[in-house]
Amino acid sequence: MSAISELSSIGRRKGPATPEEKRANRRDNKAAYIFLLPWLIGLVAITVGPMIMSLYLSFTDYNLLQPPEWVGLDNFTRMLGDARLHNSLRVTFTYVLVGVPMQLAVALLIALVLDKGLRGLPFYRSIFYLPSLLGGSVAVAILWKQIFGTSGLVNQVLAMFGVTGPGWISDPSTSLGSIILLHVWTFGSPMIIFLAGLRQIPNMYYEAAEVDGATTLQKFWRITLPMLSPIIFFNLVLQIIGSFQSFTQAFIVSGGNGGPSDSTMFFTLYLYQKGFGQFDMGYASAMAWFLLVIIGAFTAINFIASKYWVFYDD
């Protein structure tokens, strides 16, 4: 809504408005609302409406086929005793807490290399960005499944060295790792943002440091990282929010069941199974709101912690 209030304040001037001006303002407001209408309808019908509905459903027993029945906090208390839900939380937290830092580290590393001013930089930039465009797609997840299958590419290469690899995706001890790897591989979009951030750091700091005899590592720790910290923070917040909600990779790679033995049962996947597979949409809605709270808490912690490590150069 802030966009609208801003828009209407543009036309406003200090001092009492003449009736003519008031009319013009109203006209402008009306025009603004009309231009916003398609988006507003989209927001209400596709985002806010369903969200309110799901908040209501989270307090009901709703099996999709019959009207929902009010059960109060039942769904939430059920979540306390649901071992599979706890497992799905463990899987999701592992994915986020391992996958996101790894992905950002790789993104930063590649960005640093590219920032050295390679020839053909736009080409490399595009190549490295490509996985990000493809990573969330169904096709790549299927490809991943082939590469990491029992007789897939990875094991064929390992076999050349006389190593018999496990079924990376079909073995519960390595399946989550394979999906985290897929996530790390899609480092392109944080990389592009890092690259832009690196370009913003004034060269004079490095020059001054060189005069003082700083090593490359010192320059990285003392200049690059602090100067880049707002960008790192931005990427961190974005990636954490995104990773908590990731669904496609696990859905495709595990064939929709989060297997083997729930080792890739992400929270969102379990939510989907509950809602659409087991006719338990009330419970699934409660889970969705719980996830919102988790993501909100993580984001809040991120912002509070940022005071201690993010450095703004202004």
Added chain:
Amino acid sequence: MPLFSRPASAASRGAAGAKSAQSRRGLRRIGAVAAAAAVVLALSACGGGAAPQSADGKVELRFSWWGGDKRAQLTQAAIAAFEAENPNIKIKPEFGDWSGYWDKLATQVAANDAPDIIQMDEKYITEYSSRGALLDLSKYDIDTSKFDEAALNAGKNEDGLTGIAAGINAATILANPAVFKAAGVEMPDDSTWTWEDFERISAEVTAKSPKGTYGAAAYGTDEASLGVWLRQNGKSLYTNDGKLGFEPSDIAEWWAFLKELSEKKAVPSASEVVEAEAAPLDQSGLATGKNGLAFWWSNQLPALEKAAGGELQILRFPSKTGSSADANLWYKASQFWSASSRTKHPEETAKFIDFLANNTKAGEALLADRGVYPNSDVRAAIEPKLTPADIKVVKFIDQIKGELGEAPAPPPKGAGAIQEIVKRYTSEVLFDRLSTEEAGKKAVDEMKSAIS
């Protein structure tokens, strides 16, 4: 002359200015109304509320089923035959794989957008019937006089006749003779074999085959083979009052035998079992020549033969005693024709289901893809049209008629969740993450709460 000449009013802002501003405002208002109307129209188009009946009295019905390419071709042919006889009814097909089918159907039903004709499975029919989503077909003009009685009863429940059996099926083991031949192992005699034979023969095939080929596919990816095992041990999947018909120790034994099979390499490794679960029918181990034996429903033989590009054989399940009468098989309604209770055209929907169930032309199109025809007249009439693969299926169904056990209790509400539970704990067991006893206990707990 410029193509878009400036209107005179815009050029001469003066006395006429006020008036032109007013007319502009009017135009703008019209524009706003038009934009709003367009949005509203676009939204209502998504709602899909209106009955799809055009002015000339043509009715369009949506018909959804699960299955592969072969089934799609045969079913389209049946639809074409129906439309030729009923030019006023148009059937719009919607089909996909089993795995996505139920998610989609649940969503459609919830959105009040269910297809008119629904291919239904016994695992879900109680779920949908008891919640009022399916039409009681006994109230409509569908002839069931020529139906096999057991098949007809399978579609009846407290809520009426909510499904018409599309075919008769039996749980079987399908064998790929090419794998046996390559390994130099003789095919088992299915009228006398025991589970020990199954284990010995499968292990022998694996030992004599190239790496990656196994004597048998693992069971445990669904509850059908568990049902056979339980029946042979005097138990059952479900009881008639809708409870579980077995104890944790029963299912633990079943897994213990699977582990034994796995240790003797009679069946693929745990990882390969997990990978095979996700494969569609035409990439299954049996179709690709990686398994000598595998667990399938009888009606799936023609499609599997087509995918395998060679002949397959239907075998009875092994028994504990080596007598085929103790294999305790049963006839299952392979699937049902059901109708949405919210269909706007129940008469036409019933007419189409009647056509599928009783019309020879439908039979000639569908053959034995959905199992052996439950209507005896159609079954006899289409006999000359059957392919060699279909004939094998029909023969097998006839052959076991005298050996069948009691008809199993129908799956209760919530039974749709059982397969996933079985599958999950099977991999827990195969990967040594749980002992068979622990898995049995946990699985039974989960199953109980799923169907309660």
